[in-house]
Amino acid sequence: MAQAPSIPKGVRDFSPVEMNKRNYIFDTLKDTFKLFGYEQIETPSMENLSTLLGKYGEEGDKLLFKILNSGDFAKSVVAADLEGENSNFLSTKICEKGLRYDLTVPFARYVVMHQNEVVFPFKRFQVQQVWRADRPQKGRYREFYQCDVDVIGSNALLNEAELVQIVETVYKKLNINVTVKINNRKILTGIAELIDEADKITDITVAIDKLDKIGLDGVLKELQERQISDEKIEILKPIILLSGDTELKLNTLEKILSVSETGLKGIKEMRTMFNYLKMTKITIPCELDLTLARGLNYYTGAIFEVKSDDVQIGSITGGGRYDDLTGIFGLKNISGVGISFGADRIYDVMEQLNLFPETVVSSTKALFVNFGAKEEAWNLPFVAKLRDAGISVEMYPEAAKMKKQLGYADSKKIPFVVLVGEDEMNSNQFTIKEMESGEQWKVGFEELKIKLL
Numbered sequence: 001m002a003q004a005p006s007i008p009k010g011v012r013d014f015s016p017v018e019m020n021k022r023n024y025i026f027d028t029l030k031d032t033f034k035l036f037g038y039e040q041i042e043t044p045s046m047e048n049l050s051t052l053l054g055k056y057g058e059e060g061d062k063l064l065f066k067i068l069n070s071g072d073f074a075k076s077v078v079a080a081d082l083e084g085e086n087s088n089f090l091s092t093k094i095c096e097k098g099l100r101y102d103l104t105v106p107f108a109r110y111v112v113m114h115q116n117e118v119v120f121p122f123k124r125f126q127v128q129q130v131w132r133a134d135r136p137q138k139g140r141y142r143e144f145y146q147c148d149v150d151v152i153g154s155n156a157l158l159n160e161a162e163l164v165q166i167v168e169t170v171y172k173k174l175n176i177n178v179t180v181k182i183n184n185r186k187i188l189t190g191i192a193e194l195i196d197e198a199d200k201i202t203d204i205t206v207a208i209d210k211l212d213k214i215g216l217d218g219v220l221k222e223l224q225e226r227q228i229s230d231e232k233i234e235i236l237k238p239i240i241l242l243s244g245d246t247e248l249k250l251n252t253l254e255k256i257l258s259v260s261e262t263g264l265k266g267i268k269e270m271r272t273m274f275n276y277l278k279m280t281k282i283t284i285p286c287e288l289d290l291t292l293a294r295g296l297n298y299y300t301g302a303i304f305e306v307k308s309d310d311v312q313i314g315s316i317t318g319g320g321r322y323d324d325l326t327g328i329f330g331l332k333n334i335s336g337v338g339i340s341f342g343a344d345r346i347y348d349v350m351e352q353l354n355l356f357p358e359t360v361v362s363s364t365k366a367l368f369v370n371f372g373a374k375e376e377a378w379n380l381p382f383v384a385k386l387r388d389a390g391i392s393v394e395m396y397p398e399a400a401k402m403k404k405q406l407g408y409a410d411s412k413k414i415p416f417v418v419l420v421g422e423d424e425m426n427s428n429q430f431t432i433k434e435m436e437s438g439e440q441w442k443v444g445f446e447e448l449k450i451k452l453l
Contacts, residue, residue, distance in 0.1 A: 190263015
């Protein structure tokens, strides 16, 4: 007996209905990106492992899917390699390639390789799959899409403000209520300098970033575990819990971080960015959140997270400024900023809130019922004309029972069926029936076309 097929944990099949909904999200994102002048690129699913390793921190390296070399992949391995504890070293001996972990590092690689072809500032978007060897759980998958929009080759903070405009445009189109949380890694660096722990900036930001998940007590305990003294934690506590509007927070921070040149630069950048947001009349809530740190090592300036106001699911969009990402590939001093929309989490939010338009469920507008060869021949030219007009229609492929044909239309959520029998052919008309209401009309071809548009 054949074994029942299965798929690996953390990956999924998508039905036609699910794909229609997913494409609704993708199309909304792509149309918005183009509206702001961004152009689409694609990069390969696999990259050289040397491109990926060391770019996401120690934890990120562990989550890379590595691809075994073809043929005798172990031929270059010696016994001493197996005795060591450095799995990354061993993997480089048997794996030359890996599946991309995100779209940002491949984008940096692309820019370096094509630097003589692209025009700076280079505004690009990318909608492709990425892979992470993570533990699957709700809202977290091993294979998923990222929808990235970046501008590279410009230091201007107007770019950050434009990304927030893109966020607003996307989520208004999708009908999702969101809040944009913004911080600056320079401010976080200034806070670390304030307590004379600049070398522990990563430890401090990783702990602070968990405030929503583990609460203040959990953060303070983690800081202690990371060898931050109680005296220094007491200095950090009021900063972490700083409340009030953005202006008040920035004014307070300016006094606290007066000894940190880096911290003051971060404050200045935030003032400039929030002023841009006022000028562009952003209407979605945007707040300075000092607990926002974001884990990836390459962020150097503004950082963003977007959360749904109505569903507890974590961030659905995030990103930030990276000052020298291309430097890892030899192209120095090229700054960029970008954000990534989590299509899977956006989908989950829209499903939970029932936000997908009914018209998205089926791409077919009408089904022509098949009564036989004579009716087929009469209908086929009109079916072709409707498709030429950009209207998605089907004809049932055989003269099956009416119940079966209507059941097909119902199962595919096709909103209309078109019935053509002897009477319709003699009068050169069509009977169109709305599936939901059961109401039907006799119309000419031009009226039919208007009805289905």
